[in-house]
Amino acid sequence: QKRLAAAVLKCGQKRVWIDPNETNEVGQANSRKNIKKLFKGGLIMKRQVAMHSRSRVRKVQAEKRRGRHNGTGKRKGTRNARMPAKVLWMRRQRVLRRLLKKYREAKKITKDLYHQYYLAAKGNQFKNKNVLIESIHKMKAERLREKQLKEQQDARRAKHAEKKAKRLSRKEAAM
DSSP: OHHHHHHHHTSOGGGEEEOGGGHHHHHHOOSHHHHHHHHHHTSEEEOOOOOOOOHHHHHHHHHHHTTOSOSGGGOOSOHHHHSOHHHHHHHHHHHHHHHHHHHHHTTSSOHHHHHHHHHHHHTTOOSSHHHHHHHHHHHHHHHHHHHHHHHHHHHHHHHHHHHHHHHHHHHHHHO
């Protein structure tokens, strides 16, 4: 009867409840129709699904987010299998290239500088975005300094040339 009831109720035999006081009546039921009638009458019932708690799982996941349970003893795959170096590389390249593109469009760097930094990024010269930004700033500061030095040098040259011209003109005047 339990097997038949399970088939009728579309559940496992474990979930079928038969009234222990009415065993005789249920024992007589030998067809699906009779089982259905008993089910309607409440002598056979379908138990609820047993709860499968996720509270422990949630707790462990929260701990893992805080970095627990991830020591060497818990690891099965190699470092590369757990987080492929290629994936890390692709992420880094995309970040750096996005930044370079942004800088180029904002006219912070020229297209030839963009190209130079693009190739440098491809050649693994920048560990992360901050290093790249720092290097760009450093290069800009260096260029500015060179420009100022050149201007000073030109000014000095002009001054000296002026002095020389005066001196020569004085010499000629004295002669």
